[in-house]
Amino acid sequence: MAMIENRRKKSLVALTMVTPFLVTFTIFFLYPMLKMIELSFTDAPLIGAGQWIGFDNYAKLLSDRLFTISLKNNAYFVALTVVPTTAIALLIALGISRLSGVRQTLVMALFFMPYVLPVSVVTEIWAWMLDLQFGILQPLIALISGKPVAVFKNPYWVMPTVAVVTIWWTNGFNVLLFLAGLRNVPAELYEAAALDGATTWQKFSRVTWPLLWPVTALVLTLQLILQLKIFDQIYLLSGGGPFNSSYVLLLKVYREAFQSNNGGYASAVATVVFLLIAVISVLQFQLLRIRRNS
Amino acid sequence: MSDVLTAPRSQTRRPAKSLARRIENIVLSTITLVAALVWIFPLYWTLITSIRSDENVAGNASLLPDEFRLNAYVNAIFNTRLMTWYLNSVGTAVIVTVLVLFISMLCAYALSQIRFPGRGLLYGVVLASFMVPAQTLVVTQFILMKDLNLINTWAGIILPQLIAPVVIIVYKQFFDSVPKEMREAVVLDGGGEYTILFKVFLPLNWGITTAMAIVTFIGVWNAFFWPFLVVTSENMMTIPVGITQVKDAFGVAYARLMAVAMLAALPVIIAYIIFQRRVTEAIMISSGVKG
Numbered sequence: 060m061a062m063i064e065n066r067r068k069k070s071l072v073a074l075t076m077v078t079p080f081l082v083t084f085t086i087f088f089l090y091p092m093l094k095m096i097e098l099s100f101t102d103a104p105l106i107g108a109g110q111w112i113g114f115d116n117y118a119k120l121l122s123d124r125l126f127t128i129s130l131k132n133n134a135y136f137v138a139l140t141v142v143p144t145t146a147i148a149l150l151i152a153l154g155i156s157r158l159s160g161v162r163q164t165l166v167m168a169l170f171f172m173p174y175v176l177p178v179s180v181v182t183e184i185w186a187w188m189l190d191l192q193f194g195i196l197q198p199l200i201a202l203i204s205g206k207p208v209a210v211f212k213n214p215y216w217v218m219p220t221v222a223v224v225t226i227w228w229t230n231g232f233n234v235l236l237f238l239a240g241l242r243n244v245p246a247e248l249y250e251a252a253a254l255d256g257a258t259t260w261q262k263f264s265r266v267t268w269p270l271l272w273p274v275t276a277l278v279l280t281l282q283l284i285l286q287l288k289i290f291d292q293i294y295l296l297s298g299g300g301p302f303n304s305s306y307v308l309l310l311k312v313y314r315e316a317f318q319s320n321n322g323g324y325a326s327a328v329a330t331v332v333f334l335l336i337a338v339i340s341v342l343q344f345q346l347l348r349i350r351r352n353s
Numbered sequence: 354m355s356d357v358l359t360a361p362r363s364q365t366r367r368p369a370k371s372l373a374r375r376i377e378n379i380v381l382s383t384i385t386l387v388a389a390l391v392w393i394f395p396l397y398w399t400l401i402t403s404i405r406s407d408e409n410v411a412g413n414a415s416l417l418p419d420e421f422r423l424n425a426y427v428n429a430i431f432n433t434r435l436m437t438w439y440l441n442s443v444g445t446a447v448i449v450t451v452l453v454l455f456i457s458m459l460c461a462y463a464l465s466q467i468r469f470p471g472r473g474l475l476y477g478v479v480l481a482s483f484m485v486p487a488q489t490l491v492v493t494q495f496i497l498m499k500d501l502n503l504i505n506t507w508a509g510i511i512l513p514q515l516i517a518p519v520v521i522i523v524y525k526q527f528f529d530s531v532p533k534e535m536r537e538a539v540v541l542d543g544g545g546e547y548t549i550l551f552k553v554f555l556p557l558n559w560g561i562t563t564a565m566a567i568v569t570f571i572g573v574w575n576a577f578f579w580p581f582l583v584v585t586s587e588n589m590m591t592i593p594v595g596i597t598q599v600k601d602a603f604g605v606a607y608a609r610l611m612a613v614a615m616l617a618a619l620p621v622i623i624a625y626i627i628f629q630r631r632v633t634e635a636i637m638i639s640s641g642v643k644g
Contacts, residue, residue, distance in 0.1 A: 066468075072546045073469035080460040080521070081475075087513045088482060091493035098493065105492070106499055154385030157378060162386075168629060169389040172396060175621045175632075177575040177593035180614045183600070184399050187607050193411050195398055227395065232636060239637045259377065281640065288488050291577045295597060309488060309578075316492045317582070325492050333489040340484035 095333070098326035105322040116327035126328065128303050129311045132218065136289055136307065139222035141282045145275065147226065148233030153263075155234065156241045167238070171231035181228045182295040186211070189220065211297045214304035221292050221305060228292075229285070233278050240274030241267070280343040287336055308332045396618075403611035410608045425612035429599075435616060437588055438595035443620075445510045445580075445591060446573040453517045453569050454562060461524030462550045466536065476525075483518035488578060495582055509583045510591065514573055519639050520565050527561050528554055564635035567628050571621055592617045 099116055103109025120126050155166055173181065188196045189210050197207040210216040244267060252262045290309035293299060299306040299314075308328065316325035402410055405420045413419075429435055463469065464476050494513050495504075503509035531554060539549045555562070580591045587598060596617050600610060625632055 069467055069546070070469040073463040073467040073472075076459040076463035076467075076546070077475060079456040080479075080516075083456065083512070083515045084478070084482065087494065087497070088487070088490065088516050091490040091497055091513075092485075094493040094496070095490060106496065151385070151388065154381060154388065157381055158385065164629070166385060166389045167633075168626070169393040171633075172393060172622065172625065175571055175575070175625045176618050177596075177621070178577045179593045179597050180618045183596065183610055183614045184395050187402065187611060188395055188398060190607070193607070195414060198414075227392070235633060235636050236640060277640070284486075288486055290488070312489065312492060313582075316495070322492065322496070329489040329492055333486060336486040336489070337484060340486075344480075344484060 092333075095326045095329055098323050099330045101323040103323040104320045105316050105325075107322075109323050112323070116324050117331075119324065120327060120331065125303060125306060126311060129306050129308045132305060132307050133287055133289070135218055136222060137283060137286050139219055140225055140286045141279060143222070144226045144230050144233060144282060145278050148230050148278065149237050149271075149275070151230070151234045152237030152241055153267075155238060167234070170234050173228050174231035176228065178228070178291040179295055181224065182292055185220075185224045185227075186296065212301050214301050217297050217301065217305045221289075221296055224296070225286070225289070225292055233282070236274055236278055237271070240271050244270045276346065280339070280346065284336055284340055284343070287332075287339070399611045399614055402607055403615050405608050407606050407608045425608040426616065428609050429612040429616055433599050433613065434587055434590075434595060435592075435613065438590050438592045441507070441510075441589060441595075442574055442591040442593075445507055446570050448507070449511050449514045449573045450566055450570045452511075452515055453520055454566055456515060457517055457520035457565075458524055458550070458555070458562075461521045461528055462546070462554060464521070465525045465528035466549070466554075467546060479518045479521050482516065483522065487513070487516070491579060491582055494579075498583055503583075505584055505586045505589045507589075510580050510589075513579060514576065517569065520569065523561065523565060523639050524558070527558050531557055560631075560634075561638070563628075564631045564638065567624065567631050568635040568639065571624065571632070574621055 098109070100111060100113060101109035102112050102115075151170055155163055155170070158166055188194050189200075191197065191207055191209040194207075200208050200210065208216055210220040248266050248270075249262060252266050257265065288309060289307050290313070293305050293307055293310055294313070297305045299310045309332065312325050312329045312332065315321045315328060401416075401418050403425050404418060404422055405413065406422050406424060409420055460475075460479075464472060464479075490513075498504055498509045498512075501509075503512070535553050535557070536549050539553055544552065574591075575593060576591070577593045581594045584590050584594060587595070590598070596613050599613050
């Protein structure tokens, strides 16, 4: 009897402890999520009720050119950022790991600093550096294209430039993960390789790289998920233009909901993005779990 | 010369090799250092621009500071609502940080230390919410805030940011590794679960609490998408949202714009410099590289 009593008391205590999370989660996450799915089957405006229209919104998506363009642009942006930032971060981490003491801390701080900046500070800095008339980087751009370019108003330059800005901003995070990975490589392995007369390249390709592969997989998948959610930089730097050449999925959600007042349709787009990212995240989670268990 | 270089060769191959290695080391270290300077250049350039006078900014490609004026800063502080935005940012970021830690710590403790019905399910929910993108919920979160009359309020900015599954996951991991004997000592003294949490588990995990507090604070301070949607009145804006308004007010006055950018960035830069090791640690822990 006493034990059952005790257990019931414990459950009650546990309930008081999880309630704050459960309440906030239910109201501000679960409810909006279910509401989003429900709205996606209606023609509701942003504020107010709508009619149930079944799968019409989803059918409309298939023939919505702007949606297709957004999907393509998201894929393009992922291609421009994910692998490049991973490669750059790995190179930087390899460089930093050769330094020691204060110098290492300082260099790491320089590479990491942009990561703690608010996105609008980042975009303002780059808008100034790439200013058509006075931007300090325009001579560099003129070197490539022969003349200065208003990069955020040019359909060919806009996405690669936003990618560069994004990599500059977020790369420090990846460097950190790689550095942690490098520290986990046992020093004896390098000593053994050195005794065998291995060159620097051989050490990298035979020792470092294979042992670093799990971290690399982690960085790649985290980046993939992060870059699929691109909104802020695009909104602030190019607004999706010119000629929709930088229009992305979350911008589509934002415009449909808050500018065209199509709550239902915006929810349908949001649901698709939600599912897309959720599926990738679950796959990533499984991948990591397999790695940990092996 | 060649004699000097070839002389040690006869003794052993090692010295020659270590010379090559040393050169390689110097070259690679130099490249890394130069790359770091290039990487930080945009921030340096922002600083240089911000201490120039507006007339001296246009077309001035001199990389060294040739002026030291604080006009742009004075202007930024007195002619924009920067101070109001600071207040909003500090207020909301502190409240979110404190609440997130409190909510997550309690939930993680229960998940880690108490057996209760539905525990597995709850942890599943936490893990699942970690994997789905909250950014896609903004439309309906906005509608909810509108219904609750919380548009343009601190509560509106704060509430949806309170769900931080990663903090729960990290806390649970750390609580899981606290030795059983520590809690039994308190139980013998007649202490309940709350006593155990606040007298034993919390003090044992101060490090992780500070680390999580810092990254949560920086994350909330920098949040753009949600505050940008839920706030439309300039008086309620946070720093990252507010400074996007300045451009329209100033036109292309880059010294002033860069002064505003510097002022907006300063708190997080200072926080990072002071807590560098904690930030590094927190990122590694929460991404599961170290635990």
